[in-house]
Amino acid sequence: MSKEYTVAIVGATGAVGEQFRTLLPNAKFPIKDIKLLASKRSAGKELAIGDKTYVVEELTKDAFEGVDIAFFSAGGDRTIEFGQAAIDAGAIVVDNTSAFRMDPNTPLVVPEVNPQDLAKHNGLIANPNCSTIQMVVALNPIRNQFGLDRVIVSTYQAVSGAGAKAIDEMRKQYRAIETGEEIAEPAILPVGGDEKHYQMAYNVLPQIDKFQDNHYTYEEMKMTNETKKIMGDDTIGVSATCVRVPVVYGHSESVYFEVDQDDVTIEDIQNVLRDAPGVVLEDDIANQVYPQAINAEKRTETFVGRIRKDLDFPRGFHMWVVSDNLWKGAALNSIQIAEQMVADKLI
Amino acid sequence: MSKEYTVAIVGATGAVGEQFRTLLPNAKFPIKDIKLLASKRSAGKELAIGDKTYVVEELTKDAFEGVDIAFFSAGGDRTIEFGQAAIDAGAIVVDNTSAFRMDPNTPLVVPEVNPQDLAKHNGLIANPNCSTIQMVVALNPIRNQFGLDRVIVSTYQAVSGAGAKAIDEMRKQYRAIETGEEIAEPAILPVGGDEKHYQMAYNVLPQIDKFQDNHYTYEEMKMTNETKKIMGDDTIGVSATCVRVPVVYGHSESVYFEVDQDDVTIEDIQNVLRDAPGVVLEDDIANQVYPQAINAEKRTETFVGRIRKDLDFPRGFHMWVVSDNLWKGAALNSIQIAEQMVADKLI
Numbered sequence: 001m002s003k004e005y006t007v008a009i010v011g012a013t014g015a016v017g018e019q020f021r022t023l024l025p026n027a028k029f030p031i032k033d034i035k036l037l038a039s040k041r042s043a044g045k046e047l048a049i050g051d052k053t054y055v056v057e058e059l060t061k062d063a064f065e066g067v068d069i070a071f072f073s074a075g076g077d078r079t080i081e082f083g084q085a086a087i088d089a090g091a092i093v094v095d096n097t098s099a100f101r102m103d104p105n106t107p108l109v110v111p112e113v114n115p116q117d118l119a120k121h122n123g124l125i126a127n128p129n130c131s132t133i134q135m136v137v138a139l140n141p142i143r144n145q146f147g148l149d150r151v152i153v154s155t156y157q158a159v160s161g162a163g164a165k166a167i168d169e170m171r172k173q174y175r176a177i178e179t180g181e182e183i184a185e186p187a188i189l190p191v192g193g194d195e196k197h198y199q200m201a202y203n204v205l206p207q208i209d210k211f212q213d214n215h216y217t218y219e220e221m222k223m224t225n226e227t228k229k230i231m232g233d234d235t236i237g238v239s240a241t242c243v244r245v246p247v248v249y250g251h252s253e254s255v256y257f258e259v260d261q262d263d264v265t266i267e268d269i270q271n272v273l274r275d276a277p278g279v280v281l282e283d284d285i286a287n288q289v290y291p292q293a294i295n296a297e298k299r300t301e302t303f304v305g306r307i308r309k310d311l312d313f314p315r316g317f318h319m320w321v322v323s324d325n326l327w328k329g330a331a332l333n334s335i336q337i338a339e340q341m342v343a344d345k346l347i
Numbered sequence: 348m349s350k351e352y353t354v355a356i357v358g359a360t361g362a363v364g365e366q367f368r369t370l371l372p373n374a375k376f377p378i379k380d381i382k383l384l385a386s387k388r389s390a391g392k393e394l395a396i397g398d399k400t401y402v403v404e405e406l407t408k409d410a411f412e413g414v415d416i417a418f419f420s421a422g423g424d425r426t427i428e429f430g431q432a433a434i435d436a437g438a439i440v441v442d443n444t445s446a447f448r449m450d451p452n453t454p455l456v457v458p459e460v461n462p463q464d465l466a467k468h469n470g471l472i473a474n475p476n477c478s479t480i481q482m483v484v485a486l487n488p489i490r491n492q493f494g495l496d497r498v499i500v501s502t503y504q505a506v507s508g509a510g511a512k513a514i515d516e517m518r519k520q521y522r523a524i525e526t527g528e529e530i531a532e533p534a535i536l537p538v539g540g541d542e543k544h545y546q547m548a549y550n551v552l553p554q555i556d557k558f559q560d561n562h563y564t565y566e567e568m569k570m571t572n573e574t575k576k577i578m579g580d581d582t583i584g585v586s587a588t589c590v591r592v593p594v595v596y597g598h599s600e601s602v603y604f605e606v607d608q609d610d611v612t613i614e615d616i617q618n619v620l621r622d623a624p625g626v627v628l629e630d631d632i633a634n635q636v637y638p639q640a641i642n643a644e645k646r647t648e649t650f651v652g653r654i655r656k657d658l659d660f661p662r663g664f665h666m667w668v669v670s671d672n673l674w675k676g677a678a679l680n681s682i683q684i685a686e687q688m689v690a691d692k693l694i
Binding site: 254287 | 586660669
């Protein structure tokens with residue numbers, strides 16, 4: 001009989017935790033038991049997974065006994081405080097926060113791109129940032145075939161990436177507008193931990209995460225640094241502009257990229273993407289077919305369309321990349337990391 | 348006594364026509380009379396401008412007698428059918444449609460950028476596309492100082508650019524979502540005249556105007572072709588990705604550009620934009636100050652912020668450009684064209 005796994009979800013009550021609960025019943029490894037861990041405040045709450053009900057337990061250092069795989073998505077501080085306890089208890093930690101992503105001893109993995117890095121783990125695997133994952137899923141097959149020199153990306157990111165409270169804040173703004181009430185003072189978006197907050201309804205906010213010394217936001221630098229690490233190539237240029245739009249689920253990205261070969265055609269790029277793992281090509285402009293955020297919701301794939309040659313630089317191309325930021329961008333990619341490790345006998 | 352001008356608004360009842368009615372009382376030339384022209388269906392309707400009420404008249408070829416300046420924003424077909432009649436009656440036509448923009452005998456003018464082209468008119472001046480105007484207002488002062496080789500732009504365009512009915516369609520979708528009703532089958536967005544229509548609420552649509560043979564949309568090619576014509580330089584590279592977002596007023600743009608000099612700094616770009624005509628620099632990241640669509644509504648200026656050096660190409664920069672698409676993007680720029688022509692004694 002094959003091994004069965006006990007799984008913990010740390011941050012079980014959050015927006016990403018909810019997606020773990022939705023997706024785990026379809027994981028490609030047998031599950032013996034599931035532990036839902038969250039703050040003391042949520043302990044005792046009952047939550048359903050498939051047709052079973054589980055009671056949320058308080059996250060403590062003793063909570064990981066018997067756990068084989070622990071999915072962390074409760075903020076970087078929680079991973080820093082409790083991750084080692086989980087590893088010491090014998091669990092593999094798959095961490096959805098940014099705490100260890102750039103740590104040289106931690107693999108940062110998108111299974112379609114760099115599954116080979118999983119073997120180098122020291123108990124913890126980092127799940128990349130949502131906006132990075134869908135971009136590298138689309139870019140990596142192109143890179144394998146034609147090389148990749150440089151990327152310029154502008155994102156159209158969904159509010160769910162800022163958490164359940166941010167969704168609630170935006171939806172209340174729309175309700176207030178439609179009923180003629182005054183909009184409550186924003187308290188979360190664009191960045192919960194930053195000083196100023198702005199209206200999201202009918203607006204566009206060019207700030208995700210805090211600003212860095214080089215005038216880029218932390219989110220933008222994640223796209224730069226994580227792409228290089230996942231692809232294992234520091235020479236690839238990546239500059240990002242990360243923008244929040246009033247969408248609930250599904251990040252969209254306008255991606256410009258330069259390949260390393262002459263004479264590559266739109267059809268060449270389409271052909272590569274048509275057969276690429278985790279990618280659905282939606283590029284039929286005669287029938288107005290292109291990826292849309294609302295169509296990507298609760299879909300596992302990354303959708304790519306609007307492929308065009310740059311009008312000036314012969315090796316330059318543009319494409320439009322959309323994926324569910326809570327699924328492939330977070331919970332699903334983490335589960336796929338665990339699936340790959342089980343298949344590779346690393347767990 | 349200085350000359351007084353009789354002004355006609357063709358398409359007076361539309362989304363842009365409404366902005367002409369708002370802005371004309373502040374025009375920098377004396378107005379003798381205003382004629383509101385629209386389809387037969389709207390004739391007889393009463394509309395206010397300032398503290399006066401005007402009766403809408405039917406648009407016919409005889410409607411332009413005594414008109415000095417005729418602002419057209421009723422679709423390209425209307426300009427093609429009625430524009431010459433207005434010119435023959437002695438009016439200067441300022442056309443907000445795309446019908447004559449690329450006509451080599453028609454000046455395409457943004458007054459901050461190429462006022463000198465007005466003198467070459469043959470009775471008709473074309474007002475550029477909304478997304479082009481705000482971009483060239485921001486780029487031209489940079490180009491004057493440091494040269495400009497190449498532009499890559501991704502837009503976040505407001506629904507008002509698709510007209511009053513498109514706004515209504517989107518707002519009804521939000522109301523249906525918030526009240527739990529079913530969303531009516533979309534009939535307008537993304538492109539009224541195209542075959543398929545998609546939900547705009549909580550969605551992002553990477554199509555504005557119809558697709559061309561090169562896989563770009565007509566809107567994207569407007570940005571390419573109009574930028575070269577306004578700047579009078581075919582060697583500037585421009586590739587665009589034009590995207591509709593669920594915003595009512597205010598286009599936002601993520602603009603990457605390459606200057607023609609080494610060693611240009613963020614501060615150099617900021618200094619040029621701080622003194623540029625029609626531009627407001629909003630680039631104070633320490634205080635989370637950057638342009639936002641909702642702040643640009645009913646403002647005359649183009650707002651620029653988030654200026655960064657590209658991380659890979661030393662002559663490359665990124666910036667975020669926002670303006671009211673119905674004001675500077677349409678009615679205001681048309682009025683400014685007329686103001687400039689009056690000042691230059693061309694009318």
